[in-house]
Amino acid sequence: MLTDTLELTAEQFAAGTGWGIKPQGACKAEVCVPLDGSAADFNVRAVAERLGMAIVTDATTAMSAIGPESLGERALATAQAPELVLEDLDGNEFRLSSLRGQKVVIVSWAPY
């Protein structure tokens, strides 16, 4: 998640990372990681540390990036597919969740 401020709300954090802040903690699908304090006390540095997310700030531009969670030493914390929102060549937005009810094979490739 790229951001020009670390004064984030819980809602902004959820939109950028897929981890929602709930009474039981930071949650993604069925996985919840307990947090100290409530959603009203949301502190991005504390939550990121709890989820194993690195925060790196570029010294020149002051832009920050919050890395993905590193829980359980694996890239996937849950087998529930995360939402994926990408555009096609024409700028049309596609949501992976729009294919719910069908089998999906995602193929990554690159022009290099």
Place this chain on the structure above:
Amino acid sequence: MVTASLELSGPEASRRYIEAAHPSGRPTHPSLLDPTHQLDALFGVVNIPNVIWIDEQGVIVRPPEPGWPGGRQELPKEMLAEMPDLGRAPGAPAEPVDGPGMWAVLGSGQDRLSYPDAIRDWVNNGADSPFVMSPREVIAASQPRDAAMSQGAAHFELANHLWRAGNRDGAIEHFNECHRLQPDNWTYRRQAWSLVGNDRVGGDYGRFVQGPVVGEEEDWPFESDFRSEVSSRAVGSYYPSTL
């Protein structure tokens, strides 16, 4: 099927390949662009091609793994003809004496011919297919990720942002940190090498230049390069067999 191009420099770099996927120039499957490599961060994609299977309930039943629609294809002759002679990055690993060589490593590992049959088996048999993994198996078979890898991904995101903003020196600094922290993520490495290779060489195939042109080795801003890295790896390690 959904395809996603991991390329940060804009849609035009991917257009001709997407349009070639269908005689009409408009593929009938979602053909997407992933300029920020969300597939890496969200799913643990680390190479191309990588394939992910997701069932009707939105549950991943096979995590990212190498996969192809069939056997190995020859590279276009005009592409090979246009490629300049490439040297080695000054900090790159030396090619092992009597090693297998880059092409042998690239052609090893996952069985390309069997892969589409595995997908067909799943399509026909669903959860009864022997290729379907349980959620626990999916998580365990997904890529390793520790705090350093999360940091590497954050550096990649900054590099991506800075490159697109025209700050190439700043981007390269973050690319190098990313590569140091995630040395086994080939898409993070190839993306960066390709951007600089294309800048230097251009043309239809400049993005496949992923190392320094001979004579320009000292100007290559990365510690390593594609040919040196692949040829230093063991047979079967570049596209690991997972079926």
